[in-house]
């Protein structure tokens with residue numbers, strides 16, 4: 137069986153590649169894939185803290201949490217009762233037991249999330265989410281479909297306004313990572329509370345050797361995350377911003393569900409629509425997409 141369900145978790149397998157996820161938060165916690173230099177190995181490509189709560193008591197610390205409808209602390213009037221990063225990452229999603237594709241190229245499934253009494257108590261907006269996960273030999277794609285299910289024909293339209301983001305914890309030696317190409321982009325530096333405006337990125341390759349929490353806006357959408365001996369590329373659609381986050385030791389030690397030294401083992405590269413709000417009219421669907429791909433060859437910039 138290419139999809140195995142065990143309790144509230146699913147495992148998708150395709151050749152040597154596999155991915156494991158929780159219906160809680162639709163959180164992918166593991167993606168294993170070989171590469172052309174290690175054709176016989178299934179190498180873990182994501183980081184998940186060994187102290188992550190996996191019992192539904194809090195969002196899972198690692199993998200790919202789904203952020204919706206607000207990024208960070210809520211700022212939109214309709215989001216004010218929500219927790220940081222919204223409710224998608226700590227709601228239970230549904231799977232219909234079917235595959236979308238299951239062939240020589242890929243295995244793919246879709247999960248859904250609709251308003252529940254618990255969600256509606258905090259967020260009384262009409263929406264339907266579908267999360268499509270696709271696994272190939274060397275790639276993992278995630279796609280979030282957001283539908284505004286309002287049937288109102290009132291004017292002004294009953295728009296759904298939201299932010300969305302894929303909070304990728306890429307397994308990597310954090311102190312050797314470079315993220316490209318971000319040079320020249322404007323970014324909001326969440327670490328620098330003394331500065332309120334936007335900074336301009338001067339670095340050809342962005343590292344996280346010091347605690348980093350930067351929100352780049354109007355970014356190119358395609359990125360490479362590389363380190364000596366490895367890398368992951370990220371290609372996106374409809375996700376105009378990207379967040380780079382690594383707390384390093386001082387802040388990392390204060391995160392209760394972060395394993396000791398965990399910050400040395402990942403960099404978060406998070407494509408999203410998070411500066412301002414995406415808007416969709418009643419009946420319309422927005423689709424945000426990313427594909428994570430294994431980089432097969434050594435690809436380092438000489439900086």
Ligand SMILES: O=P(O)(O)OC[C@H]1O[C@@H](O)[C@H](O)[C@@H](O)[C@@H]1O
Pocket residue numbers: 195208220221303326349350379381406
């Ligand atoms: O601890 P959380 O809610 O999972 O958030 C982790 C981090 O997520 C990042 O996306 C934010 O930019 C950071 O500010 C935040 O600290």
